[in-house]
Each structure stands twice: as C-alpha cells, then as structure tokens.
Amino acid sequence: MKYDWIFFDADETLFHFDSFKGLALMFSRFGIEFGKSEFAEYQKVNLPLWVDYQDGRITAEELKHTRFVSWAEKLETTTATLNSAFLEAMADICTLLPGAKELMNALHGKVNMGIITNGFTELQAIRLERTGMTDYFKHVVISEEVGIAKPDFGIFDHTHKMIGSPDKAKMLMVGDNPHSDILGGIDFGIETCWLNVNQKETPEGVTPHYQVSSLKELQQLLVKS
Template structure:
C-alpha cells in the first residue's frame, strides 16, 4: 500500500503551466485594449497580481474584489489614466486565460502512475470558469476522483474548511495518508498545515523559501513525488497498469 493514498493537487504550476498561459493571455489582453505590452508592463502586472493573490491567501480580500481592482492597480502602477474599463479588461483576460491549458512536461505520465496507487483530487483557488475549461482541455481531469474549485465549494485555500469539505466528500477519514501537493506556499502548503495534513511543495524552479512556511517535503520533479508517495514495491512496478489501489481511507 502506498505511503499516501490520497493526493490533493493544485493545478497551476503544479500540473499546468500557468506562467505560459498567463503570458499569452496577458499579451493578448493588453493588445486588445491598446495598452503597453512590453517587458516592463508584463513585470508590473505580475508584481501587482502576485501581491493581490497573496492578500487573498491571507484573507485580506475576496476573489471578486481581486478581479475588480487587479487592472486598476496595474494601470496605477504603470502611471496610466483610468479608462473605466478595469472589470471589462479583467473579464477579457480571464476569457483568454481559459483558452490555454499548457500541461507541464511529465504531468500526464505522473498522474497516470499516481492514479494507480492513490485517490487523486484537484483543489484549486482559480476562477471556476477558467479552471473548468483548462482542466477539460488538458485531459488531467480523467485521472481525478474529484475536482474542487474554491468558488464552487464556498471556501478557499489556505482555509482548513476547504480541505475538510474535500475529504468529507471523497469519503477519506485517514488523514495521515493524505498529502497536499502544490506550488503556492501561502495557499497550498499553509492550507494543508492548517488542516493538519502533510504537505509537499512543488518547486520546479528552485525558488527560495523565505516565507517561514515549512512544507514536510519539497520536490523538484514528479519522480521525487513518486518516491514520497509510493512504497518500494510500487516503485518497481512503475509503468504497470491496472494495479488500481486499495486505499486505507
């Protein structure tokens, strides 16, 4: 039996390449509204957006507020006049983002292997419309036993409530065999810690952790995740199909 028989997985920059999707969606949006779209503009947007999502994870604002002010803050940071279209621009950006479902290299193979030994579920803070579209287009949904998006569930990471609701819906009672996997220290890892669950920080880019939030594990590849989740016998059977797990839930 696997060391962990239930994995609660983030989507962006854990399974799907959000950076690539964001880059294309942002470029298309800025051009659509005849706004600067050079490297400075992109860097400014990323900084504004990062701060807003960090504030969301800390409970300082909700998602509706984030979407309402995101491009207003961008315009202000760029020294541009407010054109009164901030929410319209944001909605257009979200529509563009939904079109891009770039799968990270090795993600589908990893899901195929992990689904043989564990219950898999997506737990995402992303916008429902955007995430549903990207999950469907990417093909990652077929490996999931559940898909939980915070807007629909009614709670967001890092709230323990979200993870409690997910585990209840999945019928998982043995929390010692649950692993939260994600790239966001403030949302995924802090959320897992808040819920009393083991956590695995996906750090494919080799970033420094200066947050004070300490995951139980840190990985730089999906192969490292195999070694955390699977027992030696299961590792030896990588590539063998139809060995569907019998979970100790």
C-alpha cells in the same frame, strides 16, 4: 500506495501559469501592445490582492474587479469583460508542466486524486479538458466556489468532509506554494509535498514532509510509497 487521496494545486503544480503571456495575448485582442513595463505596473496591483485574498481580507470577486479597474477605464469596458478575456487567453495558452501527464497515468487507478486551487472557476474545467486531464480527478475544489482560499483551514476541512472524512494520515497535498499549499496542509494535519522547481530556500516555519524539484521526482517518490 501509502495514500488513499492525493490533492494537487493547479497553477505551477500541474499547469504552467504564464500570466504575462496571457495578458499580452488578451490585450492584443483589444489592439493594445502589452509589454514588460505594463506587466510590472499590473503586478503592483495584482500581487498584493492575491495576498489579501489568501488571507481572507477580500473576496474572489473583489480581486477580479480591482486588478483590472485602471485598464477598464482606459479601454472603456468593464472589469468583468477584461477578467473573462484574461481567463480565456490563459486557457488558450495553457500547457502542462513536464511530467504531469506521466504522473497522472502512473497514479491513475492506484489512488484517488483531486485538485484544490485558489484559481478561478472560469478557467479550471476548460483547462482540464484541453489538456486531457479531466478524468484523472474525482473532485476539483475551487476557492471561489467554497468562499475560502488556501491556506485557510476551512477549504481543507470542506474537502475532507466532501470525500467522507477519511484518515488524514492517508492524505497528501502537493503544491508549489509553501504558504498556501504546504502550510495550509500542515495546519490541517495532512502530509505535504513541496514542488520546489526553482530550488528556493524553505521559508521559516514551513516544514514540508517531502520536497521534490520535478513531477518526475514526485512520481518516483509516490510509486515507491
């Protein structure tokens, strides 16, 4: 095995993250029908907030609060209540990407593995437990806890120091987001693998060391290395 450490993103790298399905389930529990038009309105607020969060302009708490302000007013509840209900619904519908468990089994015992995610703390442990993935990972690094989000150098530096500052040439970052996962890893000086399931064009200025279209393809690549 070429690497001593492999770090994975969580959402859409190991786990499906169907936010529409999660929101629909969450709002159904409040007696609200949440359709595609409501989702489109939600995303007008939510998507720019994630950009601001990843660029360090807002905190995790601000993101969690702001995205649910209008709904909290309509339902006469708090944004914290809605955010927790959403993360609970996302845990309830959580499924693994095809090949995730097989990949973990193939790598387990051969390389140290961890997760670096911009997702929220409340969702991570329960999701790992429900999918039987907890024991595969030595560390789960969560931007909300570190106070820095990918692609910032700081979250990768924090992770590197936490695992004893090993040779960066022996580290790999795997993720679906060419900006936060791949560019972040490249800027920190470690090798990267872009999980490009939908065969998108590589953004300008981003050159992953590897590119795969499935976790099965990643498994074949890593077992050979």
